[in-house]
Amino acid sequence: MTLGDFDERAKEGLSALVDGEVDRAGSAASCAAWAADDRLRADWHAWHLIGDVLRSEDLAADPRDDRRLCEAIRARLQSEPLVFAPAKSGLHFGAMRAASADAGRRLGARPGRGRWGAGGAVAAGVVLVAGTFALLRPDDIAAPDRLASTAQPVTTPAVAAARSPGAESATPPLTLVADGKLIRDSRLDRYLEAHKQFAGTSALGVPSAFLRSATLDSAAR
Amino acid sequence: MLPRAALLLTFVWALAHATSASSQVAAPAVAPAPPSEVRAWLLRIHDAASRRNFQGTFVVTGGGNVASARIAHFHDGPNQYERIESLDGRQRKVFRHNDVVHTLWPVSRVALIEQRGMLSSFPALLQAGEDGIADWYEVRAEGSERVAGHEANVLAIRARDGLRYVYRLWSERISGLLLRAEIVGERGEVLETSAFSDVVIGIRPQPESVLLAMRKLDGYRVVRPVLTPTRLEAEGWAMRQLAPGFRAVSCVSRQIEAPSEAAGEAAAPPVIQSIYSDGLTYVSVFIEPFRAERHAKPMFAVMGATSTLAQRQGDWWVTVVGDTPPATLRIFAAALERRKP
Numbered sequence: 001m002t003l004g005d006f007d008e009r010a011k012e013g014l015s016a017l018v019d020g021e022v023d024r025a026g027s028a029a030s031c032a033a034w035a036a037d038d039r040l041r042a043d044w045h046a047w048h049l050i051g052d053v054l055r056s057e058d059l060a061a062d063p064r065d066d067r068r069l070c071e072a073i074r075a076r077l078q079s080e081p082l083v084f085a086p087a088k089s090g091l092h093f094g095a096m097r098a099a100s101a102d103a104g105r106r107l108g109a110r111p112g113r114g115r116w117g118a119g120g121a122v123a124a125g126v127v128l129v130a131g132t133f134a135l136l137r138p139d140d141i142a143a144p145d146r147l148a149s150t151a152q153p154v155t156t157p158a159v160a161a162a163r164s165p166g167a168e169s170a171t172p173p174l175t176l177v178a179d180g181k182l183i184r185d186s187r188l189d190r191y192l193e194a195h196k197q198f199a200g201t202s203a204l205g206v207p208s209a210f211l212r213s214a215t216l217d218s219a220a221r
Numbered sequence: 222m223l224p225r226a227a228l229l230l231t232f233v234w235a236l237a238h239a240t241s242a243s244s245q246v247a248a249p250a251v252a253p254a255p256p257s258e259v260r261a262w263l264l265r266i267h268d269a270a271s272r273r274n275f276q277g278t279f280v281v282t283g284g285g286n287v288a289s290a291r292i293a294h295f296h297d298g299p300n301q302y303e304r305i306e307s308l309d310g311r312q313r314k315v316f317r318h319n320d321v322v323h324t325l326w327p328v329s330r331v332a333l334i335e336q337r338g339m340l341s342s343f344p345a346l347l348q349a350g351e352d353g354i355a356d357w358y359e360v361r362a363e364g365s366e367r368v369a370g371h372e373a374n375v376l377a378i379r380a381r382d383g384l385r386y387v388y389r390l391w392s393e394r395i396s397g398l399l400l401r402a403e404i405v406g407e408r409g410e411v412l413e414t415s416a417f418s419d420v421v422i423g424i425r426p427q428p429e430s431v432l433l434a435m436r437k438l439d440g441y442r443v444v445r446p447v448l449t450p451t452r453l454e455a456e457g458w459a460m461r462q463l464a465p466g467f468r469a470v471s472c473v474s475r476q477i478e479a480p481s482e483a484a485g486e487a488a489a490p491p492v493i494q495s496i497y498s499d500g501l502t503y504v505s506v507f508i509e510p511f512r513a514e515r516h517a518k519p520m521f522a523v524m525g526a527t528s529t530l531a532q533r534q535g536d537w538w539v540t541v542v543g544d545t546p547p548a549t550l551r552i553f554a555a556a557l558e559r560r561k562p
Contacts, residue, residue, distance in 0.1 A: 188522065188529060190477045195505040195527075195542040197337060198471065198496050 010040055018047050254362065256355030262376060263354065266390065269397035272296050277369070277420030278308070283404075283413030283525025295426035302431040316435045323435050332441035336448075354500035357381050357466040358388075366391060368400040369417040378501065383407065384464050384549045385502055386526060396422050404526040407546055412526040448473040453495050457561030458508060464545075464552040466499040477507070497553070504543030506553055511538045521547065530554055 013030040016022045022030065034040040045066075052059035254262065276293040288309050295302040303317035316323045324333040363375040373391040380387055391401040401416035451474045453459060463469070472495040492509040511533055519532035530550040531540040539557060541550040 191505075191507055191529065191531075191540050191542050192524075192527065194475065194477045194492075194494055194507070197335065198503060198505065 007039075010037070011043060014040055014044055015047070018044070018051070252361075253359040259355045259358070259360045262360060262392070265397035266392050266399050269393070270294070270399060271301055273396050273398055273422055274424045274426045275398060275420055275422045276424050277417045279305075279415065280418050281413070281415040284523075284527075286525070289418070293424075293427075293430075295428050295431065297426055297428050300428065302426075302428045304431050304434070314434070316431050318431060318435060321435075323438075325441065330441050332438050332443045334443060334445050353466060353468075357385065357499055358501060363389075365394065368393075369420050371400060371420070371422070373400050382465065383546060384466070384552070385499060385545055386412065388501065391416075393422065398422055404544065406526075446475065448475045449491075451493065453493070454560070456493050456508070457559060458493070458495075459558050459560050460495075460553070461556040461558050462552070463497060463556070464499075464504070464549045467497040467504065467549075468499075469495065470498045470503070471496040502544045504541060504545060504549065504553055506557065507540040507542070508557070509538050509540075511536050523547070535559060 010030070010033045013022065013026060014034060017027055017030040034044045049060075274295050277291075278289055279292045280287065280289040282288075288307065290308055291306045293304045301317070301319055303315070305315040305317075307313040312327050314325045314327065316325075320337050322335045322337055324335070325331075357380065359379045359381055361377045361379070363377050365372055366375050367373065368391045372394045374394055376388075376390040376392060378388040378390065386407075387405040389403040389405060390399060392398065393400050398420070400420065401414065403411050404413045406412045451472050453469070453472050456472075456474070460469075472493065474491045474493055476489060477492050477494075478489045490510050492507050495506045495508075497504045497506070516531070516533060516538040520529070521531075522529045526544045527542065528545065528547050528550055529540065529542045530547065531538065532554065533539075534557065537559070539554060541553050543550055543553075
């Protein structure tokens with residue numbers, strides 16, 4: 001098989017994907033192909049643009065607009081903090097840590113992703129948050145096995161997001177705590193606990209802020 | 222003991238405030254309350270929380286977590302007493318007599334005894350009108366609503382800049398007791414709610430019930446965290462600038478590791494905790510020596526209304542925690558400077 005054959009087959013696959021005529025495996029292969037190959041990506045974009053313009057001339061916009069939008073979204077996502085969901089019981093921590101440790105190992109074996117992977121991966125980071133909240137439903141506490149299996153697929157891409165280059169971002173590149181390992185880190189809890197001891201520093205303070213901090217148990221001990 | 226820079230800043234804020242006040246002449250129908258009234262509102266809320274006797278169920282919701290507690294507050298002359306029992310998760314009881322706070326975990330038989338000096342210091346600032354709250358927040362009355370079976374006045378406290386969150390407060394009409402408080406984020410989303418689901422105001426005070434419980438520590442392992450007052454400068458650090466509206470209120474040197482863990486390894490080095498307040502909210506800056514095995518990578522986390530930023534600075538590890546937008550924490554992190562080698 002020559003390189004040309006390979007290109008042709010990749011193009012056919014991509015064309016079928018645009019037309020919605022491939023199965024799941026075929027679509028995964030084609031997506032991987034366009035993510036890795038600049039020319040395929042250009043084709044993918046051009047075909048979509050042709051389709052769009054055929055449907056409505058209003059869609060004949062400068063492709064650079066799309067790019068700017070894409071980059072703006074990516075920059076914004078990178079400056080967003082990762083929202084944490086607090087855990088409630090020891091069983092939980094165990095299950096989440098086990099799951100994340102596993103995900104961490106898998107990540108270690110995987111090379112960093114390219115630029116194009118980042119967009120999708122950041123989106124998956126949002127799924128991580130949803131997944132974490134799902135983890136905290138009481139009925140899930142009784143099923144640690146299921147917890148682990150839910151946590152893995154969503155955790156891994158989120159880590160990839162955190163490690164993607166932050167060049168476009170205006171804020172200094174910070175690694176988000178996305179691998180779950182630190183999500184229920186008792187060390188973080190201790191800082192929070194130490195912080196809360198000064199709740200009286202607020203005008204709403206004594207005892208309102210005190211009640212607030214006393215009601216919340218940060219599980220530090 | 223305000224540093225001169227802070228005084229200068231106060232002057233600058235006053236100027237800025239004067240300018241903003243004049244630009245608000247054409248404001249909508251509900252005008253923001255003048256500073257004296259803002260102070261009166263807050264003092265009323267503060268007084269009610271200290272000088273009333275009440276009992277109820279308090280619920281804090283935020284960051285996907287819900288915690289509730291049974292609360293009783295008694296007041297007897299200058300003394301204040303409180304009993305708080307958690308209703309969710311681990312069993313935990315908190316007793317407070319003025320500045321002394323006991324936290325008991327009946328199952329693990331651990332008792333934490335703390336002296337919280339800061340609990341009483343802030344009202345003085347409010348009373349003296351030195352809080353500066355009105356410079357950074359705008360307070361508006363928003364009618365009345367019913368909360369936990371009581372009629373309440375609704376107050377909206379809007380931040381004048383993006384460095385603090387917005388608050389909505391429900392204050393009981395007769396006593397002023399804060400029945401509900403919401404912390405609202407930059408996009409109008411409620412980050413955290415703390416509220417009474419039911420409360421009885423004006424109950425008979427029973428301070429003995431608190432004092433008796435505070436004396437009964439048999440069988441408990443008592444932990445007394447030591448907080449040594451210090452100054453940032455004395456520790457070899459300085460803040461090049463504070464986030465606008467914030468002032469330094471306290472600085473301590475302390476351990477934050479659980480004692481049981483620290484016993485196994487070499488005693489962890491103390492952590493410096495410096496606290497800054499804008500009158501309504503506050504930020505803690507923690508500084509400790511960098512240790513590769515503990516401080517693996519920088520992080521930035523949000524839980525409910527509380528954000529945390531942690532990063533390495535030379536041979537040090539800096540953690541900034543606060544109930545503020547992340548931008549505020551970044552200002553503190555960026556302004557911290559090592560003065561001694």
